Amino acid sequence: MSEHLPTNIVPLSSITRFDVSKPRVSGCSAKSNGKATSCGSSAGPEDLPEEIWAKVQDHPCYSEDAHHYFARMHVAVAPACNIQCHYCNRKYDCSNESRPGVVSEKLSAEEAARKVMAVAAEVPQLSVVGVAGPGDALANAPKTFRTFELIHEALPHIKLCLSTNGLALPDHVETIAAMGIDHVTITINMVDPEIGAEIYPWIFFRHKRWEGLDAARILHERQMEGLEALTAKGILVKVNSVLIPGINDEHLIEVNKAVRARGAFLHNVMPLISDPAFGTHFGLTGQRGPTPAELRKVQDSLGGDAKLMRHCRQCRADAVGMLGEDRGAEFTLEKLTEAKPYDPKKREMYLSVVERERADRQKAKEMASAPEKIAETPLLVAIATKGGGRINQHFGHATEFQIFEVTSAGAKFISHRRTDKYCVGGTDDGDAMTTTLAALEGVAAVLCAKIGDKPKQRLAEAGIIASDDYAFDYIEASAITWYAGHKGAAAASASA
Structure with missing residues (x-):
């Protein structure tokens, strides 16, 4: 065990040491001043009860605002899984794939705690540690909870988070609540077992392997039972759903209704990753993933009051760092002996900077405005950040762009789109530009810190405006200002 970890670890049987005396408030069922609150990932302190905002304000997965400032970390302590998904193929000792179920090294609980301490010492943005596989957190419940126990003892300010398919969830709700785990993600792809049978070939439940409709029916019932039990205890639940064209794309409307009715805090609809090279059943049988337009259509179809997460990156089970980046290679087990001791002052300084940045960014957004009485045509703007x-x-x-929908009323984050680096080793890569242009389909403008003449010309030929005039300025304020200038110029040209 690392010298920086406490030696007086309390055994798992004593988890009641956590403070559970305060009542918990469920996310989307919460009310403020007698009114139902908005609790999507874009919600802020003005939209949420104080106790809910305290839980999400620094969680990069539960708050779109927080993902600009805070990092997450997944520790790979859960290799076993109790179901088989047609979109999953777990891989170990793998560093070149960025998707769920993939890790470079599997950890014991003690190794995971040491690794968290090393990351916390180097990454003051770290606010959340989760167990997301590479199998299922609750199919490996003793290791998962032991890991959380060690992390809580060493770094009590770190939020604890777990992801699960939900099959074993009802058996562990009391332990989750007692340990103070405020955030749980459940992957729910169906509420109709007929559809579930097309996604899950088998499950392992109560010492028996189940297949077909029976497997899907059991999984569905357990997921709903677990979701209801968690939200009844005030635990924030994010539901992940994998969008599989032709199988559950239309059905996700029913999934959304079901999970909202049971108090889910957020619903995250993610695109199927089905590259044949990943070796999944869907990938090998030709099942395609959705286009960005198809993904957005399904998200938008869930209704204006649906609480959606749109900034998910479908992270590896050993991801480290801000969403959209992975610093896991910097913190392998062999490098932990070089780790610096954790210094809380470093984090305190970072938090003070974030507080100022949040206030300044909000002020800049409020001051930015578009001209009145212009044609209200929403435009998509891509941001390199x-x-x-x-x-x-x-x-x-850039390996991804954040996409904002901009009108005179403001700028709203709607998605991110992955791409390949245009500049590789100081050279311009034509193939990468082809990938980038595909990722920027439907986008009117790209705002970045810097861009060369050649890619700027290539974008112009595709009808996309590229600008580095807003380098290092705040995203929303810059997008609104660009929109105002663009629409104002168009209006002036039309009246000339």
Whole structure:
């Protein structure tokens, strides 16, 4: 065990040491001043009860605002799984795939705690540690809870989070609540076992393997039971759903209704990853994933009051860092002996910077405005950013763009789109531009910290405006200002 970890670890049987005396408030069923509150990932302190905002304000997965400032970490302590999904193929000792179920090294609970301490010492943005596989957190319940126990003892300010398919969830709700785990993600892809049978070939439940409709029916019932039990205790639940064209794309409306009715805090509809190279059943049988337009259509179809997460990156089971980046290779087991001791002052300084940045960003957004009485046509604007809520990345270095829908009323984050780096080793890569242009389909403008003449011309030829005039400025304010200038110029040209 690391010298930085406490030696007086309390055994799992004593988990009641956590403070559970305060009543918990369920997410979407919460009310403020007698009115139902908005609790989507874009919600802020003005939208949520104080106790709910306290839970999500620094959680990059539960708050779109927080993902600009805070990092997450997944520890790979849960290798076993109790179901088989047609979209999953777990891989170990794998560093070149960025998707769920993939890890470079499996950890014991003690190794995971040491690794968390090392990351916390180097990454002051770290606010959340979760167990998301590479199997199922609750199919490996003793290791998962032991890991959380060690982390809580060492770093009590870190939020604890787990992801599960829900099959074993009802058996562990009391332990989850007692340990103070405020955030649980359940992957729910269906509420109709007929559809479930097309996604899950088998489950392992009560010492028996179940297949077909029986398997899907049991899984569905257990997922609903677990979701209801968690929200009854005030635990925030995010539901992940994998969008599989032709199988559950239309059905996700029913999934959304079911999970909202049971108090889910957020619903995250994710695109199927089905590259044949990943070796999944769907990938090998030709099942395609959705296009960005298809994904957005399904998200928008869930209704204006649906509480959606749109900034998910479908992270690896050993991801480290801000969403959209992975620093896991910096913190392998062999490098932990070089780790620096954790210094809480470093984090305190970072939190004070974030507080100022959040206030300044909000003020800049409120001050930005578009001209009145202009044609109200929403436009999509792509942002190259490394985080912090600013336009601070070179176009050629971007591996993803954040997409905002902009009108005179404001700028709203709607998605991110992955791409390949345009600049590779100091050269312009034509193939990468082809990938980038595909990712930017439907986008009117790209705002970045810097862009060369050649890619700027390529974008112009595709009808996309590229600008580095807003380098290092806040995203929303810059997008609104660009929109105002663009629409104002168009209106002036039309009246000339």
